[in-house]
Amino acid sequence: MSVIIxxxxxxxxxxxxxxxxxxxxxxxxxxxxxRVGASIFRPxxxxxxxxxxxxxxxxxxSWIFRFAPYLIFTITLILGACIPLFSTLFANNVLSDFLTxxxxxxxxxxxxxxxxxDAGSAFGGIGSSREMTLAALTEGGFIFPFLVLSLxxxxxxxxxxxxxxxxxxxxxxxxxxxxxxxxxxxxLSETAxxxxxxxxxHLELTMVHEAMILEYSGKRLALIEWAAANKFxxxxxxxxxxxxxxxxxxxSSVWAVALALCIFCVKTLLLATFVAVLESSIAKFxxxxxxxxxxVAFILSAMALFII
Amino acid sequence: MFTQLQIIFLSGxxxxxxxxxxxxxxxxxxxxxxxxxxxxVISALILGSAIEISSILLMYVAIWMFAVKVIVxxxxxxxxxxxxxxxxTSSTYLNTPLTVLVAAxxxxxxxxxxFEPLTILAKENGSGLLLSVATxxxxxxxxxxxKGTLSQMxxxxxxxxxxxxxxxxxxxxxxxxxxxGITFDILVWIIIAxxxxxxxxxxxxxxxxxxxxxxxxx
Numbered sequence: 428m429s430v431i432i433x434x435x436x437x438x439x440x441x442x443x444x445x446x447x448x449x450x451x452x453x454x455x456x457x458x459x460x461x462r463v464g465a466s467i468f469r470p471x472x473x474x475x476x477x478x479x480x481x482x483x484x485x486x487x488x489s490w491i492f493r494f495a496p497y498l499i500f501t502i503t504l505i506l507g508a509c510i511p512l513f514s515t516l517f518a519n520n521v522l523s524d525f526l527t528x529x530x531x532x533x534x535x536x537x538x539x540x541x542x543x544x545d546a547g548s549a550f551g552g553i554g555s556s557r558e559m560t561l562a563a564l565t566e567g568g569f570i571f572p573f574l575v576l577s578l579x580x581x582x583x584x585x586x587x588x589x590x591x592x593x594x595x596x597x598x599x600x601x602x603x604x605x606x607x608x609x610x611x612x613x614x615l616s617e618t619a620x621x622x623x624x625x626x627x628x629h630l631e632l633t634m635v636h637e638a639m640i641l642e643y644s645g646k647r648l649a650l651i652e653w654a655a656a657n658k659f660x661x662x663x664x665x666x667x668x669x670x671x672x673x674x675x676x677x678x679s680s681v682w683a684v685a686l687a688l689c690i691f692c693v694k695t696l697l698l699a700t701f702v703a704v705l706e707s708s709i710a711k712f713x714x715x716x717x718x719x720x721x722x723v724a725f726i727l728s729a730m731a732l733f734i735i
Numbered sequence: 736m737f738t739q740l741q742i743i744f745l746s747g748x749x750x751x752x753x754x755x756x757x758x759x760x761x762x763x764x765x766x767x768x769x770x771x772x773x774x775x776v777i778s779a780l781i782l783g784s785a786i787e788i789s790s791i792l793l794m795y796v797a798i799w800m801f802a803v804k805v806i807v808x809x810x811x812x813x814x815x816x817x818x819x820x821x822x823x824t825s826s827t828y829l830n831t832p833l834t835v836l837v838a839a840x841x842x843x844x845x846x847x848x849x850f851e852p853l854t855i856l857a858k859e860n861g862s863g864l865l866l867s868v869a870t871x872x873x874x875x876x877x878x879x880x881x882k883g884t885l886s887q888m889x890x891x892x893x894x895x896x897x898x899x900x901x902x903x904x905x906x907x908x909x910x911x912x913x914x915x916g917i918t919f920d921i922l923v924w925i926i927i928a929x930x931x932x933x934x935x936x937x938x939x940x941x942x943x944x945x946x947x948x949x950x951x952x953x
Contacts, residue, residue, distance in 0.1 A: 597744065598741070598860075601752070604748070605755075719831050720831075726835040726836050730755075730835070730838065730842050
């Protein structure tokens with residue numbers, strides 16, 4: 428029974444908490460800009476508002492445009508259920524292989540790029556082109572940190588990796604720190620944050636993620652926005668639990684679950700604060716400088732491979 | 736909580752990581768801050784060693800090293816940065832991805848069979864020793880790759896820190912009186928190098944060493 432409850436928490440944790448973390452990041456950024464900023468619960472109200480709005484769909488769009496939001500949202504739900512969040516009880520989950528995770532993320536990116544092209548608008552095309560350029564370079568940078576961790580843990584299963592990393596001697600910490608730096612760069616790219624993208628702007632010269640979803644409105648826009656928030660929390664959880672795998676429960680008692688959830692929230696909150704501070708302290712890079720940064724992430728992971 | 740061996744390894748790892756980040760940062764103030772972190776770790780290592788063997792002289796060395804490397808040297812650098820508005824480092828010979836690639840290759844070289852015999856010096860901490868070798872090579876590369884004189888100076892001091900870290904990890908520490916002398920040498924070197932930077936800045940108006948190639952005697 429308790430396992431079913433833990434499974435349910437694992438399934439709903441990401442979609443329930445993701446808008447909150449988005450709100451927290453926006454609030455911190457607003458404070459850095461000397462603004463009061465919107466409430467941290469504003470993303471929930473935005474989603475509610477969008478779900479109750481009518482939507483306009485262009486006649487020129489195909490089935491991809493209509494079904495992609497459901498697919499992208501479902502992928503983020505599956506991802507949220509497959510990664511270590513607060514427990515390592517589901518180590519036998521076959522979808523928890525790091526290559527599956529990387530390619531599920533790539534699948535959602537692929538469909539996002541398709542919907543950008545589907546409507547036939549100029550902005551959508553620009554956004555998709557930029558997104559695929561970045562995605563092609565991000566892929567390597569995303570696989571390599573996990574490759575380093577899996578070589579250290581002798582497993583490709585994320586739950587097994589977290590178990591193994593938490594018991595590694597301190598002498599193995601250097602490659603983990605290097606790959607964490609690489610992972611943070613990849614996370615900023617995948618979740619459309621500074622210096623790769625500015626999620627708060629619709630400036631045609633710079634937008635990447637927002638350009639692809641310009642044609643959406645109403646419920647489908649709500650799903651896409653929610654999926655983006657889920658993806659952000661998934662990456663925060665991966666960063667917090669794969670590289671700092673402490674506080675994950677191995678037993679199913681109520682107090683242990685409550686404590687593990689608190690530790691998960693604190694770890695992800697710290698990482699979210701770091702992202703917000705980073706976003707407030709650096710400028711957005713020119714598009715042609717972004718490949719350099721992604722290449723640095725890739726090389727840092729390669730360097731970690733040498734040290735293992 | 737941590738054993739002595741683990742602390743020494745962690746210190747070596749911090750020095751290695753700061754050297755990598757020295758290649759990535761573009762602000763001179765960040766470069767100096769990273770050097771300060773490196774020097775603080777080295778001073779803490781010597782202080783720990785002094786406490787362990789209850790040596791007053793070694794404690795003086797640690798305090799003297801802290802004063803020279805963590806306070807005086809960064810003070811001189813920050814003063815130059817402020818006075819000559821050297822906010823950003825001069826450009827590098829290789830761009831950032833290639834710089835990191837070379838650093839990765841140097842790390843791989845340090846971990847190759849060429850340096851493996853060195854691990855005999857510290858069998859329990861062989862990985863840490865090779866990490867120090869990588870730090871030495873990457874520090875030399877920092878001196879070569881940077882065009883700015885200030886960055887080159889920090890590179891030389893980082894190399895000195897890397898050598899001290901290697902000595903610690905391999906158990907080849909010099910006598911306290913020798914360490915005191917070396918630290919005094921470093922202080923004199925910092926003062927002379929700072930005077931040179933100031934003279935170059937005043938006479939030529941730049942701290943970029945590549946521009947000195949085009950100077951002709953009038």
